[in-house]
């Protein structure tokens with residue numbers, strides 16, 4: 001799995017703008033993401049049964065936006081994704097699923113190319129590498145020895 005490439009403030013701003021525009025666009029990103037996801041791997045249909053199908057993509061995208069904003073502020077984005085990975089221990093995620101989720105995100109984002117920022121340094125190809133880098137940190141948490149800590153309120 002890949003490392004996160006160096007990202008300029010311009011790249012980071014472009015990404016956040018792109019994701020925010022997707023969220024506020026009339027096209028239903030969440031629904032399309034879910035449809036593409038379960039089409040890629042039928043196992044995933046059972047796994048996502050707790051969340052309404054149109055929310056799955058939004059929850060994921062929201063989380064990616066939060067990580068990108070953390071990178072932009074110079075915060076500990078690795079720890080953030082590590083925690084997300086630890087929280088996923090409750091699901092039966094297989095190695096092959098990391099790629100399925102990352103590829104489905106790219107596939108779904110391709111439908112929003114018209115919103116993609118016009119920047120010479122940011123391309124769909126680079127976005128794919130960035131997602132691979134985020135997934136690498138997620139997997140470290142998912143595969144760690146740490147137990148999920150449940151905070152009961």
Ligand code: HEM
Pocket residue numbers: 044047048049050051059060063064084087088091093094097098101134135138
């Ligand atoms: C960068 C990687 C990922 C991020 C940022 C991410 C983010 C999230 C977030 C924010 C949630 C809501 C619950 C929570 O906060 O823990 C969630 C739920 C979930 N994620 Fe992920 N995820 C990632 C990778 C994956 C992968 C590779 C799978 C494998 C299929 C997966 C499967 C799930 C499932 C099954 C749920 C629960 C859905 C439900 O309750 O119906 N995630 N994810």
